[in-house]
Amino acid sequence: MTAPEASTTMSSAPLERDRQKTASIMAVTSGKGGVGKTFLSANLAAALAAQGARVLVLDADLGLANLDVVLNLHPKLTLHDVFTGKATLEEAILPAPGGFSVLLAGSGLVEYSRLTPQVREQLESVIAQVSPRFDHILLDTGAGISDVVLHAVSLAHEVLVIATPEPTSMTDAYATIKVLATLQQRRHIRLVVNQVSSAGEGRTIRHQLQLVVDRFVAPQLRSQGSGEPLVLELLGEIPIDVAVREAVQKRSLLLLKMPGSPAAQAVSAIAARMAR
């Protein structure tokens, strides 16, 4: 029998971060797909970059993310080429329109949607290598609660769950929060509520999620032997905004094309809160 390793398993506690030398790694996840995960990752990266930070967005969905579509990039070299030795990491890190860097997985990695030990190790080693060179690394994870997503999240210091006020999205966000708390011992989870129709809706949803967490998840955590409560932090809410759809259709970054739009301002406010 082998004792479990502490740092690299998907059930591990959040990583401790050496603030001096390495990037802050944040996983962006959602439970339900189509709630704006990649939109947020890309625009948040641009907003952080606009504040002077060095930012990398990594497609941690292993080729299923739409980062290239959102950013209108046609990468010749991807993480897949790095893993297979066809390219160096340097070559695969691409500049994105918003002044940040991206590392795309490439569709060749879809075959790895089952997480092999090799892919795990390679992903971890890539993150370790790029970490000293950035202030923020955003991991754009897949939808659902697969082991691939859980593993990607386990590599991050912070995790951000994005949801919309839609009941299915809230249910999936709650399920994700529950899994992250019980399997990964997460006690602090950031929340962004997208597509709110009135100011303060995000606060209400955070409150509602926290209520269910306190009632149903906290007892489980206590029975696992941890009395530390799980705290959901509302990082911000993004209003429904026609500008978002326009930007998506033009395959351009909202923050660049329509920086004055309410949604862009909301994303900038989220970035400012993260930088604090």
Add this chain to the structure above:
Amino acid sequence: MPAKIDPRPADSNALSLDGALQLLEQSGHALPALDEAGRAAWLQAVIDGLCELSSRDPLTGLANRRQFELTLASEIDRVARAGEPALVLMIDIDHFKKVNDEHGHPAGDLVLKAVAAALRDCIRPMDTVARFGGEEFAMILPNCQPSFGQAVAERIRLRVQATTIAIAPGADVSVTVSIGGAFAPQWVRSSPLLWVERADQQLYRAKSQGRNMACLEHQTVSWVSPEEKGLLFGTSQFQDFE
């Protein structure tokens, strides 16, 4: 591009089978008579015999680790598609080193065989029990409801505990096992490695909490109950919007 290889040997007389036949004979594997079966069927029996050999643990006759990992991978596909929960148990003999130290390695082998037999007695036909390595065993239980998991693991633990093992004439020993278990959550794409790792962590917990114990991971939580939904979409939220 290399030429496509025809898997059928042009001349099967050119095959060198001495090593294979020796292995099969040593393991007591019977082959059909060559002249009765015909050459193709006989060769197929040789290949089947080798496959069987390479998937079994020689000491206990259980599936070996290779076979276990194959089964686990296909079980993951099934769980992800069919949504039936499946349980993996990691089972480790407590203080096995003491058996070896006090009674010698032949006794240790007898204990491994007896535990293997006890485990085999506990399973349903569709289950897989394997020797994972050393004194560690592993089980895959497809379509096992989470609410039954603890009872199943407990039954295995008690079955082993109740087994007396004759290691020499007039000398009986018994051993206990620690068990760790984890479910592959329904509909969730998993990986063999992480699944086993989760079960292993529960085994570690069983060991550190005193051994002779079955610890299962708290039912994986991706499921949201009607009560949880009720609270999530409770009246307060919608009142706030009005």
